[in-house]
Amino acid sequence: MFERFVVSNQAGPQRLDRVLRARYPESGRQAIQQLINRRQVQVNGRTVWLASWEIKHGDAIAVLAAPEQLPDQPDRFDPAWLIADEGDLLAVDKPAGLLSEPKRGSDRPSLLQLGQERFGPLTLFHRLDRDTSGVMLLTRGGAINALLAQAFQARLVVKEYRAVVAAPNRLAASGVIDAPLRASQRRRDCMEIAEKGGQRALTRYAVLAATAELTWVRLFPETGRQHQLRVHLSSLGAPVLGDRLYGVAESAPRLMLHAHRIELPAAIFGAARAYGSPLPAGFEPPVTP
Secondary structure (H helix, E strand, O other): OOEEEEOOOOOOOEEHHHHHHHHOOOOOHHHHHHHHHOOOEEEOOEEOOOOOOEEOOOOEEEEOOOOOOOOOOOOOOOHHHEEEEOOOEEEEEEOOOOEOOOOOOOOOOEHHHHHHHHHOOOEEOOOOOOOOEEEEEEEOOOHHHHHHHHHHHOOOOEEEEEEEEEOOOOOOOEEEEEOOEEEOOOOOOOEEEOOOOOEOOEEEEEEEEEOOOEEEEEEEEOOOOOOHHHHHHHHOOOOEOOOOOOOOHHHOOOOOEEEEEEEEOHHHHOOOEEEEOOOOOOOOOOOOO
């Protein structure tokens, strides 16, 4: 048992997730949702697993496990994050746990906000999930945005990710995952494989190494759908370690997904350019004797 408390000073009914977020402001929305999904919350002695459960003044809430806390957040842009400054384009190494852009209803800092405080007006050209680390591109506006948009649309931009996933799984030595995605019918913050319709999502992959419990993978997304890599891997029984939405949060101290490298075609700067982010601890496969 982590904590028991009685709801007070509440004028009218509120959703359970909102009550818990107010109680634990150091935890994010996803952590609170995860707590509820895992049936770690009781209301008046009854286990509740609906975030929308109505909580009234005087209700007794028991929280059976401590909600996960958000990682410490930076208050300024770290110069070590800058990979390259090409004038109208910045390549930046985003740390895990930092939002890519400001989130409505949250006062957590974001890479875009901190970047603008450091460099002036910037545009976030593409995004990484909060818990994903690695290379991101920001622009200072102008013709670069149209050039990048054309390159991405024509699939001329090569993005390489690295992941450590659970094993055993159904990954081949290499392959293509061609499975359309749609918003989850069960959770608004998740995506899922669409049996019919959905948006096309295509991921190429190659296994680097494997043990009985873990697999190290290179990933090359051909499309850029929300949570694409995480959903595609989970669909093959290979959830990314530390994935609180599609796997087991406790399987790693962080989401083991990293945007390792991005290559731009010659059409952008007159010659091909590549920007890379060093692999964090744990992402290198084991050295075999």
